[in-house]
Amino acid sequence: MSEVRTRFSPSPTGSLHLGGAHTALFNWLIARHFQGAFVLRIEDTDKERSKEEFVTEILDAMGWLGLNWDEGPYRQSERLPIYLEYIDHLLAKGAAYYCDCQPEDLKMRREAALARGEKPKYDGRCRHRNLKPGPRTAVRFKGPETGVTRWHDLIKGHIAFDNQELDDLVILRTDGIPTYNFAVVVDDITMRITQIIRGEDHIPNTPRQIQIYEALGAELPGFAHMPLMLSTDRGKLSKRRGAKSVLDYRERGFLPQSLCNYLARLGWSHGDQEIFTREELIQYFTLEHATTSPGVFDEEKLLWVNSQQMKAMPPAALARELTPFLARIGIEAPEQEYVARAVPTLSARCHTLVEMAEAARFYFQDPRPYEEKGAKKFLTAEAAPILQEVARRLESLPEFSEAAINQLFHDLAAETGLKMVNLAQPVRLALTGRTASPGLFEIINILGSPETLQRIKTAISFAAGNT
């Protein structure tokens, strides 16, 4: 029947942070779930703080997360004539009025009210003065003085505000630019938004916006207020409190699907399921299972989700994701097929692509210098003949495969009576420079015979001289 239309409307006064991504994701998921439309709108009416570079950054972050939009990005700054038209309409109806109270005055009156222990709201001074427009006049919305404004929130349920609690808000500033609460309503009406999903910090704005809808004679959309994302100290996530930009997470080696998975599960659930593909998220996501209480952002869990998502990814795709991180540590343009073979040996051991690149290093570079403690323990003069023997047998291995290598080591252990650890660790050091690494046999198999042999020989000379 009627198409579901949601929107995300960031203001470009900073980059897209986790809280914004959370809101964007919920809106996107609802639009996709109901096969509706997702609209992107840039709320840039604050000329002072809005910056074009932030628009670029936000779009970049949205694209990375895979939150594609069907319409927009619209910009409020380009829609001024539309807002003005609606302002005139309200003025003509007597639902708005001019006000010449000056900001400094207003501020004083607010502070005085607060000092008296009252709610610091506008006193309605100009409401009945019938002022004409002038150079220093703003336009205020004339809200109802009695009664109750209520709505059924799609997440929180019934919410009601006494109209007495609300004051007449400015809808058009002296500089001729509409304020947020007004522009949003006009936009949401003209863009035919059907569900407004946003943070619960907007709950106090909602009754005001509803009144504007009503004054404009527009049909009300559904409102859904999501619980806020809190920082570890349980405060609102803000820059000061470590709210991080989405792009930071990309830098740190998180997969976009991990962030989406984690963010979706914060404030929503689908039984006991923790790991979701994008398709599953779209399939299952509705507001019915949205939760009502604020959630603390937990990076430990994000890390775990990321490791799970990495493991679930096809090797070739993971290899592609890893490549830029390899480049960062000096491994340029590696052969994709080779990376794809290495990646499955690493994915169970890493939480981020940054970690994985580091762990993959030995596949591409000289493993030296050897980890000091390990070398001291395993690359000793006594180990040299063992390495010698491993090399000899490897060289004459008829078929170079993981199974054959496995057999080779087990035979050697059985024949020499050596414990596998004492056999494997020197070789591991020789090949990776570390005492901890992926399985030895898979490493040898991936590295290939010539490279393996050469590394072992290098280690033999090292071990021989290590007394």
Place this chain on the structure above:
RNA sequence: GUCCCCAUCGUCUAGCCUGGUCCAGGACACCGGCCUUUCACGCCGGCGACACCGGUUCAAAUCCGGUUGGGGACGCCA
């Protein structure tokens, strides 16, 4: 200060609407064990919560009221 929202393990949550199946389930983290060529993964086990008080009821995590606690909002910011 006023208004609004929220309240289950340290954290994310299931259960709550439609009371009994819940001396509360899952996940992260933490601890122990198993597996094992190392480190991980994985598997098994442990730790650990219905904020409090009162009411309704044969029966309350679930319904009602209050208290406390937490969060948010009170701009010619968004």
